[in-house]
Amino acid sequence: MARTATAPGVPTTRLGKAALEVDDRLIVAGPLRRTLNKVFPDHWSFLLGEIALYSFIVLLLSGTYLTFFFDASMREVVYEGTYAPLRGAEMSAAYESTLYISFDVRGGLFMRQLHHWAALLFVASIVIHLLRIFFTGAFRRPRETNWLIGVALLVLSFAMGFTGYSMPDDLLSGTGLRIVSAIILAIPVVGTWVHWAVFNGDYVGEFIVGRMYIVHVLIVPAIILALIALHLLILVKQKHTQFPGPGRTEHNVVGNRLFPAFAGKAGGLFFIVFGVCAALGGLVQINPVWLWGPYNPAQVSAASQPDWYVMFLDGSTRLFPAWDLNLPGNYQIPALFWPTVVLPGILFTLLALYPMIERKLTRDTASHHLLQRPRDVPVRTSLGMMAITFYVVLLISGGNDVIAEKFDISLNAMTWAGRIGLVILPPLAYVFTYRICLGLQKHDREVLEHGLETGVIRRLPHGEFIEVHQPLGPVDEHGHGQLAYGGAPVPKRMNQVGGARRAIRGFFKPIEEPAQVELEQRQDEHGLAAAEADRELTTSGRPSDGGRPQEPRD
Amino acid sequence: MTTRESAPGSTGGADVPGPLHGGPDDDYTPEQLATMPREELDLLGARYDDVQVLHVDPGPEPGSAVERQAVRQVALTFGLAGLAAFAAFVIYAGSGWFLPDWQWTITEGGWSAVFTPMIGALGGLALILVGVGMVLYTKKLLPHETAVQDKHDGSHFDRVTTGATLVGGLHNSGLARRKLITRSLVFMGSGIGLMLLMPLGGLIRNPNTGDPLGTTSWAEGVRLVRDDGSPIRPGDQQPGSLETVFPAVAGGNRESDAATMLIRLRPEQVTVDRPRTGQEDFGYGDYVAYSKICTHAGCPVSLYEQETSRILCPCHQSQFDVTQGAKPVFGPATRPLPQLPITVDDEGYFVARSDYIEAVGPTYWNRERI
Numbered sequence: 001m002a003r004t005a006t007a008p009g010v011p012t013t014r015l016g017k018a019a020l021e022v023d024d025r026l027i028v029a030g031p032l033r034r035t036l037n038k039v040f041p042d043h044w045s046f047l048l049g050e051i052a053l054y055s056f057i058v059l060l061l062s063g064t065y066l067t068f069f070f071d072a073s074m075r076e077v078v079y080e081g082t083y084a085p086l087r088g089a090e091m092s093a094a095y096e097s098t099l100y101i102s103f104d105v106r107g108g109l110f111m112r113q114l115h116h117w118a119a120l121l122f123v124a125s126i127v128i129h130l131l132r133i134f135f136t137g138a139f140r141r142p143r144e145t146n147w148l149i150g151v152a153l154l155v156l157s158f159a160m161g162f163t164g165y166s167m168p169d170d171l172l173s174g175t176g177l178r179i180v181s182a183i184i185l186a187i188p189v190v191g192t193w194v195h196w197a198v199f200n201g202d203y204v205g206e207f208i209v210g211r212m213y214i215v216h217v218l219i220v221p222a223i224i225l226a227l228i229a230l231h232l233l234i235l236v237k238q239k240h241t242q243f244p245g246p247g248r249t250e251h252n253v254v255g256n257r258l259f260p261a262f263a264g265k266a267g268g269l270f271f272i273v274f275g276v277c278a279a280l281g282g283l284v285q286i287n288p289v290w291l292w293g294p295y296n297p298a299q300v301s302a303a304s305q306p307d308w309y310v311m312f313l314d315g316s317t318r319l320f321p322a323w324d325l326n327l328p329g330n331y332q333i334p335a336l337f338w339p340t341v342v343l344p345g346i347l348f349t350l351l352a353l354y355p356m357i358e359r360k361l362t363r364d365t366a367s368h369h370l371l372q373r374p375r376d377v378p379v380r381t382s383l384g385m386m387a388i389t390f391y392v393v394l395l396i397s398g399g400n401d402v403i404a405e406k407f408d409i410s411l412n413a414m415t416w417a418g419r420i421g422l423v424i425l426p427p428l429a430y431v432f433t434y435r436i437c438l439g440l441q442k443h444d445r446e447v448l449e450h451g452l453e454t455g456v457i458r459r460l461p462h463g464e465f466i467e468v469h470q471p472l473g474p475v476d477e478h479g480h481g482q483l484a485y486g487g488a489p490v491p492k493r494m495n496q497v498g499g500a501r502r503a504i505r506g507f508f509k510p511i512e513e514p515a516q517v518e519l520e521q522r523q524d525e526h527g528l529a530a531a532e533a534d535r536e537l538t539t540s541g542r543p544s545d546g547g548r549p550q551e552p553r554d
Numbered sequence: 555m556t557t558r559e560s561a562p563g564s565t566g567g568a569d570v571p572g573p574l575h576g577g578p579d580d581d582y583t584p585e586q587l588a589t590m591p592r593e594e595l596d597l598l599g600a601r602y603d604d605v606q607v608l609h610v611d612p613g614p615e616p617g618s619a620v621e622r623q624a625v626r627q628v629a630l631t632f633g634l635a636g637l638a639a640f641a642a643f644v645i646y647a648g649s650g651w652f653l654p655d656w657q658w659t660i661t662e663g664g665w666s667a668v669f670t671p672m673i674g675a676l677g678g679l680a681l682i683l684v685g686v687g688m689v690l691y692t693k694k695l696l697p698h699e700t701a702v703q704d705k706h707d708g709s710h711f712d713r714v715t716t717g718a719t720l721v722g723g724l725h726n727s728g729l730a731r732r733k734l735i736t737r738s739l740v741f742m743g744s745g746i747g748l749m750l751l752m753p754l755g756g757l758i759r760n761p762n763t764g765d766p767l768g769t770t771s772w773a774e775g776v777r778l779v780r781d782d783g784s785p786i787r788p789g790d791q792q793p794g795s796l797e798t799v800f801p802a803v804a805g806g807n808r809e810s811d812a813a814t815m816l817i818r819l820r821p822e823q824v825t826v827d828r829p830r831t832g833q834e835d836f837g838y839g840d841y842v843a844y845s846k847i848c849t850h851a852g853c854p855v856s857l858y859e860q861e862t863s864r865i866l867c868p869c870h871q872s873q874f875d876v877t878q879g880a881k882p883v884f885g886p887a888t889r890p891l892p893q894l895p896i897t898v899d900d901e902g903y904f905v906a907r908s909d910y911i912e913a914v915g916p917t918y919w920n921r922e923r924i
Contacts, residue, residue, distance in 0.1 A: 033599050033602075033603065034603045037599065037600045037603040037605045037703075038603075038605075038703065039605055039701045039702065039703035082657055082658055083658060084660045085660075103657065103658050104657070106646065106649075106656060107646055107670075107673055109670050110670045110673045110674055110677075113670075113674075114674075175853055175869065178810075178851070178852045178853060179851040179852065179853065179869060181852060182850070182851040182852040182915070182916035183851070185767075185916055185917075185918040186916065186917065186918060187919075188919050189919055190919075191918050191919050192761035192762070192767065192918055192919065192920070193758070193760075193761055195761065196758070196759040196760070196761040197757040197758055197759065200757075200759065201759060201766070202761075202766040202767065202810070202811075203810050203811075203852070204810050239703070239705050247608070247702065250705075251704060251705045251707075252702050252703060252704055252705055253702070253703045253705060254608075254700060254701070254702050255700075255701065256698075256699065256700075256701065257600070257605065257607075257699070257701050260692070260696060261692055261696060261698070261699070264688050264689070264691060264692030264696065265688075265689055265692050267685075267688050268684075268685040268686065268687070268688030268689035268692065269685060269689075270685065271681050271682065271684040271685030271688065272681070272682050272685035272686065272689075273685075274681045274685075275677075275678045275679065275680070275681030275682030275683075275684070275685060276678065276682065277678075278674055278677045278678035278681055279674050279675060279677075279678025279679065279682070280674070280678070281674050281678075282670050282671050282672070282673050282674005282675055282677065282678060283671050283674045283675055283678075296808070297808070297809070297810040297811070297813060297847075297854065298781075298798055298800070298807070298813035298846060298854050299854060299856070300853050300854045300856050300868055300869065301868070302857065302868040303868070304853075304868055304869055314870075317851065317870050317886060318870045318871055318885070318886065319886075320886055321886065322872075322882060322885065322886050322887055322888040323888070324888040324889075324917060329923075330920070330922035330923045331919055331920060331922070331923070332917055332918070332919060332920075332921060332922060333919070334888070334916065334917035334918065335850070335886055335888055335917075336850060336851055336886070336916060336917070339886075367707075369705060400871070401868065401871060411866075411871055412871075412884055415871060415884075415885065505620060505623070506619075506623070511619035511620055511622075511623050512618075512619065512620055
């Protein structure tokens with residue numbers, strides 16, 4: 001643009017002139033260039049957090065739309081709307097307006113279901129993102145702050161989910177709210193006082209839906225937005241972690257610049273997330289409140305389950321034995337208190353403090369920007385699997401009545417299986433994971449030392465059969481590989497080191513010259529392993545020799 | 555930079571332009587930059603952002619078969635996305651106009667049943683295709699570059715100089731010496747903090763006045779009525795049946811803790827019935843009445859299996875045995891369901907003899923004391 005015959009540096013195009021006008025006023029060229037040039041490492045697992053961010057944007061958009069119609073009031077009304085089976089029924093204005101959105105707003109049902117699906121995806125992607133951070137050690141110094149913010153976001157997303165699905169005041173959500181009322185009452189000493197503060201009196205009162213509404217649409221979203229901004233600011237400031245690999249160190253980031261490669265992919269992902277939520281919202285029915293009916297404290301339906309992310313707490317409540325604690329002076333701590341307040345309290349505290357606990361135990365206080373492969377940290381990986389097992393037992397127990405019914409199992413047997421499984425399975429998961437990690441580690445070392453299995457069997461002159469192995473790099477006088485393990489994936493198949501050409505492109509007929517591809521691939525080899533492998537290979541793609549101790553080559 | 559003029563009424567100094575923002579403009583004159591090609595400028599800027607582009611895999615060769623195919627794919631994807639989006643719009647706007655009405659009707663099926671799925675399928679498809687098109691574009695048509703950006707550690711210089719500024723400010727304030735100010739600040743801070751939190755006191759209400767947790771609308775002589783308000787006579791129910799009853803007061807059928815189960819025991823249940831001590835006369839003939847609100851988490855216990863005399867709470871699977879005073883026999887509940895003492899009034903309808911003699915619903919800290 002700037003290459004002109006006129007005065008140097010003066011833009012001649014319209015766009016250039018406009019850009020100059022903007023930069024004259026705001027001086028953004030420098031910061032903008034720095035942003036566009038920012039390098040992002042390229043790995044699919046780094047997109048999980050983005051899914052959470054994008055589903056939150058979908059939630060903000062669809063949620064704002066829903067507020068145009070929702071009436072967060074517990075005023076009793078008689079339904080006179082389109083849905084004939086409920087006409088004449090007494091219900092709260094909140095439930096009536098939910099029916100109104102579902103039946104009398106054009107596309108309202110779609111928007112409600114889109115919002116609900118996006119909420120499920122939001123929490124799910126946070127959890128999966130958290131697991132990625134955990135198992136790769138991305139929470140280590142200097143990223144403990146962002147781990148804590150992430151855990152806070154997880155807890156807040158639960159609060160968002162609960163207040164969201166409780167507001168319609170249908171039979172299912174009312175049952176959930178009743179249980180929460182009981183949980184609040186179960187808190188020792190202050191339980192009744194807290195309940196009176198939250199509900200403005202005894203259950204259910206006339207205040208709770210209005211209060212949940214403002215928590216759901218203003219207070220918690222504002223906190224979540226602020227925390228997301230902080231989360232991203234810290235991420236940009238600290239730069240992204242990356243997996244070890246050729247050229248990657250603790251002091252650089254290897255990948256794509258933000259513009260255009262990363263922006264293109266991230267933008268594409270946003271539309272895919274939005275599209276998946278929209279498709280689910282239209283095609284897959286979720287929470288059909290008109291089938292549940294208005295809330296009535298004297299009614300309940302079987303298989304009353306909360307949304308998936310609260311289900312593990314429902315499971316713990318079902319499994320916990322009937323142990324009320326009777327204290328002197330006729331005071332009681334109900335059994336309900338332990339699985340619903342104490343257990344999540346302990347779980348989330350442990351989760352939040354894990355980086356500090358690990359730092360204390362391993363005495364590893366150094367800064368880390370290179371990620372770890374889960375197999376290389378067997379204790380952490382096994383602890384994580386143990387926690388997941390514990391969680392999954394609780395999750396399954398949250399739906400044990402449905403499983404008992406569908407598979408014709410005794411309900412009591414399901415409860416006992418959950419109680420016993422909760423104690424026995426996590427340690428087993430620990431042991432199994434630990435062994436698997438060690439096995440994977442050993443196999444990596446074995447390949448580095450002895451080379452890849454080629455599948456080529458060769459008969460030696462004295463009759464012995466050997467499998468030919470392809471060394472990954474230079475070998476010593478015994479034929480053992482000299483490459484040390486660097487924390488990066490070790491190739492396990494010949495094709496990963498150029499044993500075969502890549503497929504020729506073209507669906508109906510080839511659209512490129514095979515010879516050209518071969519040539520291109522030779523030039524294309526980058527990365528240590530690939531370069532080394534190339535040196536050892538003959539044109540047929542087979543190793544010239546190998547497998548057995550032999551004469552040193554170099 | 556200095557502010558040279560300090561005389562009162564002056565403008566604060568001569569009006570000379572300040573240095574340019576950022577960028578090594580001294581090293582690269584406009585003339586020099588004008589001679590550089592765009593690619594070089596791009597890399598030059600990147601270098602100033604600590605970014606080095608190591609390797610560029612140029613996208614497909616212009617005009618090659620590979621490029622033509624990729625362009626076709628991307629254009630097809632975007633084209634289909636537009637098609638799906640327009641189709642979604644036509645269905646949204648056209649329903650009830652030149653298409654059948656979108657609104658729900660009592661007859662199953664029809665256009666209203668496919669309206670929402672079509673909006674979702676077409677709208678979702680359009681958005682997904684937009685995303686897929688962008689990813690295809692990036693992957694197949696853009697050059698692939700491998701860039702490296704340096705990471706910086708904290709600078710000792712920055713730490714020391716910033717620390718000096720901060721500590722200097724604190725030192726100049728003299729707060730460490732001026733103890734009277736510090737103390738008054740602490741006093742003021744706690745007072746102001748308390749005052750700002752004070753309005754939250756409006757949320758606090760006393761749960762112990764009037765004992766709403768321990769009482770219900772049941773009282774001596776209050777009839778047991780069905781949801782529709784009709785009273786019940788002893789002959790109305792079959793042995794082995796259960797009916798949910800409410801106190802015959804205004805709004806009794808909407809009260810959150812008054813719902814009661816009126817159960818008529820079968821003869822073989824009557825023979826094994828062992829009510830709780832002191833509550834042997836709470837039933838009436840072969841009728842017993844228990845609170846419907848679970849003593850665990852407050853759900854209505856609803857599933858009555860008369861063969862085993864068990865009542866199951868569908869929320870957390872607590873099970874209560876009606877022939878043992880509704881004692882919990884499985885699951886997380888610890889207390890039996892409270893029993894309502896019942897009798898029959900002059901007109902032969904069921905009435906309560908009093909309120910429940912204990913608090914119904916879930917356990918709480920001082921339940922036993924109320």
